[in-house]
Amino acid sequence: MASQLEQYEEQYATSTADFTAKISKLSKVKRSTKRELLEQLQKHAEDLRELVGHMEVEGCVDPTLKPRVECYRTELERLEKELSSVSIKKKSSSVTIFPDYAYLHLK
Numbered sequence: 001m002a003s004q005l006e007q008y009e010e011q012y013a014t015s016t017a018d019f020t021a022k023i024s025k026l027s028k029v030k031r032s033t034k035r036e037l038l039e040q041l042q043k044h045a046e047d048l049r050e051l052v053g054h055m056e057v058e059g060c061v062d063p064t065l066k067p068r069v070e071c072y073r074t075e076l077e078r079l080e081k082e083l084s085s086v087s088i089k090k091k092s093s094s095v096t097i098f099p100d101y102a103y104l105h106l107k
Helices: 004-026 031-061 063-093
Strands: 095-098 101-104
Touching (some): 004 031, 004 063, 031 063
Antiparallel strands (some): 095 101
16 A cells, blocks of 8 residues: 555646646636636645645654655745746736735736
């Protein structure tokens, strides 16, 4: 049977792939659907943070797992920066990102 961390890792891999796919869609969707996609991405980021939190608990239980968990935390931070970067680039298209929340302001 897979360890709890391995189950979290599988879920993380699936979730980050979906998150990355949605980020790439952001630049291609119509303005009217950007808000919805940004809200989905924000919720997705929250879910990923929670999942990494669970992984960190596993890392505390078994300190040998801590380096693996730190890699997931670092990757999540990179994904969040990517989302922020894409959102800020779209500022000229009226997308503004706020701490922990992405909003679309329609002109």
